[in-house]
Amino acid sequence: xxxxxxxxxFPATWVEWCKTHAQANHWSEEVELLFEEKHQILQFLGWxxxxxxxxxxxxxxxxPELNEGLIAYAGCQAALHHKLTKSFAHT
Numbered sequence: 001x002x003x004x005x006x007x008x009x010f011p012a013t014w015v016e017w018c019k020t021h022a023q024a025n026h027w028s029e030e031v032e033l034l035f036e037e038k039h040q041i042l043q044f045l046g047w048x049x050x051x052x053x054x055x056x057x058x059x060x061x062x063x064p065e066l067n068e069g070l071i072a073y074a075g076c077q078a079a080l081h082h083k084l085t086k087s088f089a090h091t
Contacts, residue, residue, distance in 0.1 A: 042089055049081035 056074035060067045
């Protein structure tokens with residue numbers, strides 16, 4: 001087993017250990033940030049799916065054919081965002 005006293009006898013080894021330790025801490029922080037970003041993206045995708053569903057009923061016109069198309073488009077967009085949310089949640 002290597003002790004702290006052994007490191008002090010070999011300054012180059014101590015320097016390398018410090019650099020490696022700093023890199024390990026840096027990458028641990030990066031992983032934490034990635035998980036937080038993933039959480040925020042999942043929240044946004046869920047919100048955006050709901051936003052599309054709300055647009056299906058709030059952007060209606062006097063033209064029934066256009067309304068049908070707008071509702072269908074909003075429904076497709078909402079389904080796409082739900083699918084993206086499910087897919088991204090499992091990665």
